[in-house]
Amino acid sequence: MNDAVLVTGGAGFIGSHTVATLRAAGRRVVVLDDFSTGRRENLSEWTGDPQVEVVEGDVRGEVGLLLAGHGPFAAVVHLAAQTSVVRSIAAPIDDLDVNLRATTRLALWAAAAGARRFVFASSAAVYGEPCRVPVAESEPTTPLSPYGAAKRAAELYLGCLGPLHGMQTVCLRLFNVYGPRQDPKSPYSGVVATFLARARAGEPLTIFGDGEQTRDLIYVGDVARAICLAVEAGSKEHVLGDMTAGPPEPAGINIGTGREVAVVELAAAVQRACGVKAEAITFAPARAGEIARSAATTDTAAEMLGFRAEVELDEGLRRTAAWLAEQG
Numbered sequence: 001m002n003d004a005v006l007v008t009g010g011a012g013f014i015g016s017h018t019v020a021t022l023r024a025a026g027r028r029v030v031v032l033d034d035f036s037t038g039r040r041e042n043l044s045e046w047t048g049d050p051q052v053e054v055v056e057g058d059v060r061g062e063v064g065l066l067l068a069g070h071g072p073f074a075a076v077v078h079l080a081a082q083t084s085v086v087r088s089i090a091a092p093i094d095d096l097d098v099n100l101r102a103t104t105r106l107a108l109w110a111a112a113a114g115a116r117r118f119v120f121a122s123s124a125a126v127y128g129e130p131c132r133v134p135v136a137e138s139e140p141t142t143p144l145s146p147y148g149a150a151k152r153a154a155e156l157y158l159g160c161l162g163p164l165h166g167m168q169t170v171c172l173r174l175f176n177v178y179g180p181r182q183d184p185k186s187p188y189s190g191v192v193a194t195f196l197a198r199a200r201a202g203e204p205l206t207i208f209g210d211g212e213q214t215r216d217l218i219y220v221g222d223v224a225r226a227i228c229l230a231v232e233a234g235s236k237e238h239v240l241g242d243m244t245a246g247p248p249e250p251a252g253i254n255i256g257t258g259r260e261v262a263v264v265e266l267a268a269a270v271q272r273a274c275g276v277k278a279e280a281i282t283f284a285p286a287r288a289g290e291i292a293r294s295a296a297t298t299d300t301a302a303e304m305l306g307f308r309a310e311v312e313l314d315e316g317l318r319r320t321a322a323w324l325a326e327q328g
């Protein structure tokens with residue numbers, strides 16, 4: 001049996017696309033998910049596939065017991081998380097438990113279990129309000145929420161645990177991810193899922209503030225490809241260098257498109273993708289704590305992983321709207 005890739009949070013939005021990309025690359029995949037926000041339907045395409053095993057369990061639990069008999073693992077992709085910035089502000093200790101403590105425990109277990117590579121879903125939230133846009137990995141990190149702080153702390157822990165335990169760690173700083181299977185009903189949904197759901201329902205899109213705030217919106221299929229490249233680069237030392245020799249530099253790799261999209265521009269693109277009238281937009285007061293601008297530099301991902309985003313916004317929105325239409 002070939003060594004598996006463990007995908008925590010594999011039943012979630014990004015996780016299920018990651019499973020698809022890893023399977024397409026011929027990998028055996030083990031999913032560990034507590035189904036708190038993930039859904040079994042997201043994995044239904046692999047029902048009966050002996051190369052995809054699904055283990056229900058909490059990453060805060062006894063992972064070694066939960067995964068006994070499912071290894072060995074070549075790599076771990078750690079996506080399971082408390083993903084809401086708002087909830088992290090309301091309950092920072094709960095956020096810390098999942099996003100830092102469980103991540104650290106999982107990394108220690110993975111190294112002891114012989115995994116050679118640990119790929120972690122970090123976030124653009126580590127930057128807070130970036131000093132410069134597009135923001136490079138070398139820029140200061142000043143997170144504005146416990147969520148961002150825990151992601152940054154996890155990067156630092158992984159940066160020292162990897163070399164200490166002989167495991168390569170890669171932290172991917174994901175920007176705003178959108179696409180099929182993002183739950184538009186969640187109160188914590190991204191702006192794209194919320195806009196698409198409202199446009200499809202014939203409701204006006206609400207823009208908080210003047211709509212000139214920008215985001216770097218990356219299609220989920222591109223993110224899954226970046227994750228898969230980070231896993232596969234484990235066998236190509238020349239791509240990532242010998243990361244067992246010292247802490248990886250930089251501590252995180254931006255995964256974005258490099259393109260800044262203003263929220264007003266996004267609203268118009270969503271309405272085009274759904275074929276609805278452009279005037280159906282309302283403005284509401286700006287929300288506290290929202291950053292003004294965000295976009296990634298993309299050179300590090302290109303150099304270290306051979307990754308560049310490929311799906312243009314209009315195409316990504318078209319695919320997402322088509323998926324939503326299928327859901328009825």
Ligand SMILES: NC(=O)c1ccc[n+]([C@@H]2O[C@H](COP(=O)([O-])OP(=O)(O)OC[C@H]3O[C@@H](n4cnc5c(N)ncnc54)[C@H](O)[C@@H]3O)[C@@H](O)[C@H]2O)c1
Pocket residue numbers: 008009010011012013014015032033034035036037038039057058059060078079080081082083098121122123124173174175176177178190
């Ligand atoms: N979506 C984005 O725009 C974005 C941006 C930056 C970073 N990220 C990170 O990417 C990762 C995946 O996010 P997503 O958008 O796919 O969210 P998601 O909620 O769809 O996926 C998270 C998955 O983890 C599972 N999970 C949560 N807590 C768990 C626990 N304690 N034990 C086991 N499983 C658990 C959930 O059931 C779900 O399947 C997260 O780490 C998130 O912080 C996402």
